Amino acid sequence: MDFEDTPEEAQFRAGVRDFLAKAAEPRPPGSGLVYRAGNEDPKFRERAKAWQAKKADAGYAGITWPTHWGGRGGSPIQQVVYDQEEAKYAVPRGLFDIGLGMCIPTLCTWGTQEIRDRFAGKALRGEEIWCQLFSEPAAGSDLAGLRTRAEPDGSDWIINGEKIWTSGAHYCDWGVLVTRSDFAAKKHDGLTYFFIDMRSPGIEIRPIKQMSGASHFNAVLFKDVRVPDSQRLGAVGEGWKVALTTLMNERHTIGGRVGAGVEDVFELARKLDLGDGPALQNGAVRDKLADWYVASQGLKYVNFRTMTALSRGDTPGPEASLGKLVNASMLQNIAAFAMDLMEQGGVLCDPNLAPVAGAFQQTLLTSPASRIAGGSDEIMRNIIAERVLGLPPEIRLDKTLPFNQLPTGKR
């Protein structure tokens, strides 16, 4: 039992360190708060593209991709090692996660060699950004309930409908899209999967303003949008199978800590006086701090167990759901509790007035999204119950009827 690299991992790590030391600036010390706000800024995106190209040149983009996709053909543990090292540097992160983690692997799995050659390399070098057009206003956790319509027209398809929660639609070049091509078939049997040029005529993109004030997501409206049949992935009516390839990778893409965490609330408790001394000396505060410390340590070592499995070449199971489930609620609770400690002043969110630059107030408003995006808490619990514990799936009312005969409620 140890935390050390294998000789192969150590060698790989040395190479990564060498590359990063030459190519990037170390991250300045600080609280380590990471926000995803940068993607909205065109200058950030330019920097991200430049950095991605450097990584690709050095062979560190697409570490786990097979070589015939243009990847390194490396192992998941090498990706972990790379990420650990890159986290020490001030480099732009996150812009290509959805494309490289979800869209392109789907394209490469289901598309022709020609499609691979055209798209994989450009995505890997950051020259094209991809988005995912899956969720709809009436199809979230129940994705297969989607009703964006695809109708054949000669060698094209005509798309009509509305997608939602699409990160970065307004700056993306391409998107992957699941549609319903047969409303009379059973729910999972009438879907067809495409990839689409985001500048196609008839696409309208409307930013969604979140409760935090930020707009990371969009609604994407399709009005008679034309897609060539050559951009279909998988057979007509088999879109669900293709979509599962995309979703399999989602857990690896979403996640990571977004918001003020346990070390920030410790820091606050040290500094903040409750009137009868520092918050850190208060019994109720200490009780909470202990809970959060123990949970975050537990998550850290669950993660180390996952890395151990990766290091051995095993595939980690649905255990990955655990981190997201625990972390999202914990951050929400930490934020609310930290603000309580600030009493009436806790409402202040001006970074110049609020402790830790307003991070807790910011987290209060962003953490609800973390409990929903990328699989809601409830879906995560279902996954654990069914795939880890082997409990039966929910009784379904929607598996046998044609889609157009399913009850839908008011829309």
Place this chain on the structure above:
Amino acid sequence: MNFDFSDDLKALREQARKFLRQRCPTATVRRVLEGPEPYDLRLWQEIAAMGWTGAAIPEAWGGAGLGHLGLCVLAEELGSALAPTPFASSIYLAAEAIMLAGSDSQKQAWLPKLAGGTIIGTFALAEGPGKADPGKLFTTWRGGALTGEKLPVPDGDVADLAVVAARGERGLQLLLVDLNGPGVTRHAVDTIDPSRSHARLVFAGAAAEPIGELGRGEALLRRLEERAAVLMAFEQVGGAQRALEMARDYALQRYAFGRPIGSFQAIKHKLADVWVATELARANAYYGAWALSRDAPELPLAAAAARISANEAYFLAAKENIQVHGGMGFTWEFDCHLHYRRAKLLALALGSTRLWKERLLLELEAANAPL
């Protein structure tokens, strides 16, 4: 990254699991719970014969020299099986105290017997309800003689040897007491978990020799508790996992409203939460095992985290196991209460969650860096 037990230790765990499934079904636990026997003597002898009691004791003192990682995997299985033996008292506490601070002659005198299971050891700290504050113990040690009362002492009715915490002339001192000698009386007491016996020990001038340096008793006590907490955490994780499996199995087999109750989200989500708590506890216990096996400076923090999360996970798993079983869950006949009793017993055995949270915070403050 190799944050796992070796293949050899996993094989040992598997072997222990098979043995206990066969040799220690819940009928065995119930026999002790319901009958006059304080523990299962034959099971204890068989465990000792396989070398489990001596797993972490060096070969020089009659042990198997497997190290503490070996003891951790055994503890997990003993906890899972609810083994009605004095293993924790004798090994995690008495043997551990002697290994930590005993003189060569003390080691020579006691470790081979503890390793071989020919004697039973225990550890006596509590003096009735309320916190056993090391600075305010009533039991005193003067001129080599021990006077006072300890309650409850796990396995105190059957132990041959006790490590006793008492107030000496230079503060708290740990002492070795031969419980079969003069000046010791003991009576079994009822506890919430009769599958593990407990006693009141009364010392009236019993002979007691110090273990460890005089004046350093508090530090030794802390170290002993940290080491035992990691080992106990493995028992608790084993118990939590077993309680979760019982609930899962029942939820699959019990039908209501025309479907298995395990298909209701009310049950699925409850058990998902139990699984999450158990996995967090397991991960913290593993880190504790790492720190224990290397005697790492991180041990105080790692042990506290392991203890707190194991206390919470096992009690959660045990109480929700009853809930999933519905009406049958709170009958004497069903086994759910065995885990429920044991979960609370173990959660108090080395001090409550509240005390360990305070220890954790003191460590974090001293380190001045939480993560």
